[in-house]
Amino acid sequence: MENKSGSHRLAAVLSDAVLIAYFIFALFPIVWMLLISLKPGEELFTTRFVFHPTLDNYQAILFGDPRAAAGVVAKQEFPRYFLNSLILATGSVVVSLLFGVPAAYALARYKFKGKEDLAFTFLSFRFAPELVVIIPLAVLYRQLGLYDTYWGMIWVLQLVTLPLLIWVLRSYFEDISPDIEQAAMIDGYPWWRIFWNILLPLVRPGLAAAALLAFIFAWNSFIFPLVLGASNTTTVTVAALGYLSSAQSFFNRMAAAAVISSIPQIVLALSIQRYLIRGLSFGAVKG
Amino acid sequence: MAKLKLEGLTKNFGDLCAVNNMTLEVADGEFVVMLGPSGAGKTTTLKMIAGVENPTSGKVYIGDRLVNTVEPHKRNVAMAFESYALYPHKTVRENLAYPLKSPANRLPDAEIERRVTSVAETLNIQMLLNRLPQHLSNGQKQRVALGRAMVREPEVLLLDEPISHLDAKLRHRMRQEFKALEADIRYTTIYVTHDYLEALSLGDRLVVLNQGVIQQIGLPHEVFENPVNIFVSKILGHPQINLVDCTAQNTNGVAQLISADGTVRVDLTDSMRQAIEKQNAQHYTMGIRPMHMHVVEAGAQDAVQPNTCSGVVYVFERLGNKGVLTATVGQQHFDLLTPIEMDFAIDDAVRIAIEADKVMVFNSDTQQNILFAA
Numbered sequence: 217m218e219n220k221s222g223s224h225r226l227a228a229v230l231s232d233a234v235l236i237a238y239f240i241f242a243l244f245p246i247v248w249m250l251l252i253s254l255k256p257g258e259e260l261f262t263t264r265f266v267f268h269p270t271l272d273n274y275q276a277i278l279f280g281d282p283r284a285a286a287g288v289v290a291k292q293e294f295p296r297y298f299l300n301s302l303i304l305a306t307g308s309v310v311v312s313l314l315f316g317v318p319a320a321y322a323l324a325r326y327k328f329k330g331k332e333d334l335a336f337t338f339l340s341f342r343f344a345p346e347l348v349v350i351i352p353l354a355v356l357y358r359q360l361g362l363y364d365t366y367w368g369m370i371w372v373l374q375l376v377t378l379p380l381l382i383w384v385l386r387s388y389f390e391d392i393s394p395d396i397e398q399a400a401m402i403d404g405y406p407w408w409r410i411f412w413n414i415l416l417p418l419v420r421p422g423l424a425a426a427a428l429l430a431f432i433f434a435w436n437s438f439i440f441p442l443v444l445g446a447s448n449t450t451t452v453t454v455a456a457l458g459y460l461s462s463a464q465s466f467f468n469r470m471a472a473a474a475v476i477s478s479i480p481q482i483v484l485a486l487s488i489q490r491y492l493i494r495g496l497s498f499g500a501v502k503g
Numbered sequence: 504m505a506k507l508k509l510e511g512l513t514k515n516f517g518d519l520c521a522v523n524n525m526t527l528e529v530a531d532g533e534f535v536v537m538l539g540p541s542g543a544g545k546t547t548t549l550k551m552i553a554g555v556e557n558p559t560s561g562k563v564y565i566g567d568r569l570v571n572t573v574e575p576h577k578r579n580v581a582m583a584f585e586s587y588a589l590y591p592h593k594t595v596r597e598n599l600a601y602p603l604k605s606p607a608n609r610l611p612d613a614e615i616e617r618r619v620t621s622v623a624e625t626l627n628i629q630m631l632l633n634r635l636p637q638h639l640s641n642g643q644k645q646r647v648a649l650g651r652a653m654v655r656e657p658e659v660l661l662l663d664e665p666i667s668h669l670d671a672k673l674r675h676r677m678r679q680e681f682k683a684l685e686a687d688i689r690y691t692t693i694y695v696t697h698d699y700l701e702a703l704s705l706g707d708r709l710v711v712l713n714q715g716v717i718q719q720i721g722l723p724h725e726v727f728e729n730p731v732n733i734f735v736s737k738i739l740g741h742p743q744i745n746l747v748d749c750t751a752q753n754t755n756g757v758a759q760l761i762s763a764d765g766t767v768r769v770d771l772t773d774s775m776r777q778a779i780e781k782q783n784a785q786h787y788t789m790g791i792r793p794m795h796m797h798v799v800e801a802g803a804q805d806a807v808q809p810n811t812c813s814g815v816v817y818v819f820e821r822l823g824n825k826g827v828l829t830a831t832v833g834q835q836h837f838d839l840l841t842p843i844e845m846d847f848a849i850d851d852a853v854r855i856a857i858e859a860d861k862v863m864v865f866n867s868d869t870q871q872n873i874l875f876a877a
Contacts, residue, residue: 395588398555401575402582403651404605417592 253471260468273472277459294473297455302480303366304441304451305434308373309427315374316381317423321415323382324389335386342379346439349375357444364446372440377430384429388422389415424491432481452477505566505658506531507552507691512561514547514715521547523715525561532689536706536723538696538738544715545695546585549661552693553580565658576607581657585664585695587648589636595647596632599623602655622650625680641668653684660690667698681705699739703727711735733870736790736863742827742838745796747789748867751779757809760789760864766833767812769859778873782866787873790863796839798828799856810859819847830855 251267252260253274259267277294322328323335353372354363362368392415400410416423441451456473459466507529514522522544529535537545550556552563554575563570570578581602589598596619602608603615610618623629626646636644649665666677678701685692685705696702702709703723711718711726711734719731730736736744747767749760758771758779769789771779779787799811814832826841830853839855847853864873 393586393588395584395586396590398550398553398575399582399584399588399651400590400601401555402553402578402580403602404576404579404607406574406576406606409606414590 249471249474252468253475255468257466257468273466273468274476277469277473277476293450294452294455294476297450297452298476300449301435301451301453301477304369304373304449305431305480307366307370308377308434309431311370312374312377312381312430313423313427316378317385317416320382320385321389321411324386325394335382338379338382341375346375350439350443354443363444364448366449369441369445369449372444373434373437376433376437376440380430380433381426384422384426385419388419392418421491424488428484428488431484435477435481505691506533506564507659507693508562508564509548509552510562510564512548512551512563513559514544514551514556515559521715522551522558525715525717527710527717527720529691529693532691534685534689534692534694534705534707535710536694536696536702536708537710537712538699538702539712540697540738542714543712545712546663547715548712549582549663549693549695552659553582553661554578576605578659579607579657580659580661581652581655582661583648583652583663583665585667587636587644589644589647589651591636594633594635595623595628595639598636598647599632599650599654602651608655618654622654625653625684626650642670642673645669657690660692662692662694664696665694666701667696678704699741703739711738713738729872729874729876730790730863731872731875733788733790733865733872736865736872740792742793742840744863745789745791745793745835745837746865747791747835749787749789750785751787760787760862762789762833762835764833764835766814767835767857768810769857769862770809772860774874775862775864778864782873784866784868786867788865788867788870790865790872791837791857792861793827793838793840795858795861796837797856797858798839798841798845799854808856810857812855812857814853814855816847816849816851816853818849828853 251265254269254271255262255267256270256272319338323331357363357368357372360368362371396414396418397410400414401407405413435451436453437451438453441449441454442457445451445454452473456470456477459470459473507527509525509527512522512525513520525544525548527535537548539545547556551558552565554563554570554573558571565578565580590601593601599619599622600615603610603618619632620629623632626649628643628646628650631639631643631647636647639647645665645668649662652660652662652665666674669677681694682705694701694705706723708720709723709726710720713734719726719735721729726735727739730739733746737746747762749762749767751771752759752761754761754768758776760769760771760775761767767789812832814830814837817829817831817836819829820827821843824843826843826845828839828841828845828847830837830839832855837855865871866873
């Protein structure tokens with residue numbers, strides 16, 4: 217008996233140790249990035265944790281660098297790129313919601329020919345490497361005049377955001393018993409009110425989680441904005457690359473840009489945290 | 504309130520025929536109980552009346568209006584689901600009020616409050632009003648589901664196994680509550696159940712359903728006493744009716760039904776003889792209800808009385824106010840209802856008397872009751 221509880225305790229300690237080790241392993245690059253972003257250029261490559269912290273890098277990318285060297289691109293324009301990223305990621309998620317929620321519902325509820333094929337096609341957008349389609353897309357985009365436009369970028373980012381929303385929400389809709397919808401119909405509500413008042417509140421945890429993930433994926437997307445966008449639609453991911461040039465590599469400014477870029481994701485994740493935990497059980501339907 | 508008419512109603516799910524050519528008229532204010540085993544098509548029928556399932560063919564009339572193409576929210580039908588179908592994110596109060604706030608039945612807030620309170624009191628759930636469905640027991644959920652259907656004043660009220668998940672005591676109370684309610688409000692109601700007690704006690708009329716086909720419609724006690732076929736005789740009554748394969752024979756000038764193993768012999772009454780002459784079938788099935796078999800004094804073993812048989816006790820159960828004796832007679836097991844004072848030990852010899860005039864006779868091939876009086 218005692219032995220058993222002893223081995224239990226050992227297992228608990230071991231699992232904690234493994235978790236802590238993984239925690240350090242996963243978070244260290246982020247800490248390192250934060251440190252680099254606070255370092256002056258001279259101390260950039262020191263590996264000791266002792267340096268002279270400075271906010272110069274943040275000042276440079278947000279407000280411009282008075283001591284700018286010639287040939288360094290994309291520094292004081294960073295706020296605009298940030299706004300671009302915000303517009304594109306938000307726009308992509310909104311468009312995905314508009315089309316993804318009804319699509320997920322239809323895939324969950326209705327029986328129709330080719331349903332699974334269609335669902336799989338949506339999913340395949342997600343696992344096909346972006347590089348496979350990027351060249352033909354670039355040609356198409358130039359001919360259609362979508363190159364370097366917001367709409368063009370939002371459209372192509374649907375490849376990233378839409379499959380995610382559809383697949384997450386589909387399983388949430390499948391969890392809701394059709395009886396609940398039928399009860400609401402009988403209670404005297406037209407379908408669109410049922411959708412709005414009953415179904416959407418019930419899938420809200422899934423909706424929040426999927427929308428957040430979609431936002432992060434769209435925000436982090438690199439290849440699409442790099443190839444299909446130019447000066448009008450430069451995003452933070454593409455702009456960060458601009459701090460590295462053949463003349464000089466501002467790793468510290470790049471790190472500062474990355475830190476600022478991660479702020480919206482962190483704020484969003486914290487603000488909808490309570491929906492991320494699947495709080496609502498569907499206990500009202502037995503079985 | 505309105506009358507309800509189903510005409511040739513049929514529903515197929517792929518190859519499966521859930522409801523087959525059902526025709527039924529329910530009068531204004533009538534309380535009809537639909538009884539059948541699971542899979543008989545009861546719920547599908549209700550859903551077609553409510554409009555949430557579309558019939559494959561056939562017509563549904565509410566009042567004089569053909570409602571096949573009328574959307575559910577415009578039919579003014581209320582339904583309590585067997586699965587409860589409560590809105591998980593709404594409290595009990597909001598669940599109960601939800602139908603009264605719909606565009607179709609919008610009532611003033613004060614009236615909604617009054618009705619919700621009153622229905623909650625009837626169902627004894629007033630202390631649960633601010634809870635979410637996930638914090639209720641199944642019995643409580645079922646009462647909320649029932650309340651959500653009763654809070655309205657629908658033209659047709661559909662109740663799908665509304666008290667099946669309550670405990671026995673509460674079920675009994677709810678059954679009485681329904682009786683009182685029936686006398687009071689008189690909505691046109693279809694009440695679906697698989698419990699024969701509910702079926703016998705509640706309805707103005709009883710509809711017995713099997714595999715999507717109506718077997719029999721009638722007053723509850725008539726259906727019990729005069730079932731149309733073996734299926735209907737089996738579904739009503741507990742313990743179940745005793746069924747014995749038998750043939751009709753003349754022994755020493757007495758016409759008798761004799762079981763296949765020869766151990767059970769029942770003299771034919773005149774009406775049975777006439778019916779059997781008309782049928783002229785090879786095999787019959789005798790149906791004897793447990794309450795029509797009695798244990799008699801075993802004293803006079805030699806003088807074999809008519810309509811008796813000998814057996815041994817297989818098992819004896821005391822169920823509070825009555826006993827259920829299972830006896831082995833030849834190759835049959837018979838269930839008998841006995842007074843509670845009696846006592847039996849396993850393997851005791853018993854002599855059993857059968858009330859011959861209460862015996863039902865079915866044609867084994869067609870399963871029909873040959874004594875059935877339409």
